[in-house]
Amino acid sequence: MPEDVFAPWDDPEEKPLIRFQNVTKSFADSIVIDDVSLDIYEREFLALLGPSGCGKTTMMRMLAGFETPTSGRIELSGKNIVPLPANKRAVNMMFQSYALFPHLTVWDNIAFGLKRSKMPKDKIAARVEEMLKLTRLGKFAGRKPHQISGGQRQRVALARSLAKAPKLLLLDEPLGALDAKLRQETQFELVDIQETTGTTFVIVTHDQEEAMTVASRIAVMDEGKLIQVDTPDRIYESPNSVYVADFIGDVNIIEGRARKQGADLYGIDWADGQRLLAVTSERAFTEGQPCHLAIRPEKITISADKPVHADNAVQGKILDIAYLGNLSTYHVELPGGMIIKAQTANTRRMSPRSFTWEDAVWLSWTVTAGILLAE
16 A cells, blocks of 8 residues: 555554444433444544434444443543543534634633643744634734634634643534535534644534535444444445435435346346346356345436446436536336436536526446445
């Protein structure tokens, strides 16, 4: 592996900074976290991603010390931190509301935790200046929170959280209050700050795009379980289940039965009177096993004429068109009533659309474009 590739999770010699070992958390009769084991590495930016109620915030609160596991062990640098109270952990948490003190200036908000820890005045001043520089807030140091923008308040909360140099910073939906454009800008700022400080970040989000942008790895959760933990590209290109494929990005899911065609080649029997769909798969499927073909809309080509040498080609009729500026998404109805989405990039300004509603079109894709999933 090249030296500059950051992937400690692929190195068996690398020891994790955080280790969840068979952690379960129950409230009354309800299991919120179900026997979860997870390693998080130093300098990593991990995203806990999932729908509301999947357990991601409970995972974070247990790390912070606000909740205690019902069973299992949580380690920080090899030591069990479950018995430690929140204020004795080298962990800081940044809340969605930012929780800034309205009567204090930006400078004093950042200095607050340092003053409470009895740090000498000159060291406090030096550390606050360092944090102001890191978050580009120098010229706002004398302002109160209500005198700065939402994005700047977010950076003040981040500077305050990082001021005490925690080993681990927990971010609970930190960009939820920002508008879409500012959120996008702030995502890149977060990544830059995390790389500069080398602090391990764990972010809780239900926004898949945010997770894909900021995280070195994503832990996809559902109903208290970890479904897949992997890098953003692997989660997108090689999901391990229909749930993950469907949760991250846009996807077409075609149900059928697997028919062995060659070494790693399968035909998918998916509709009466239709040719088998060809797909390669490293996962083995038995003859006739129910399966799902997951294929991203951008991997499907749309054309007026039947493609001559395509691995897979199906004909349908355009039902809907979504024009998204940079992309157009075509919803194409196949003879059996199934609707498949295909995407094209709008690379030329004001170029006329090739297809319109009710047009008969062909959809085609290669044998390696889709991924075959059992469930």
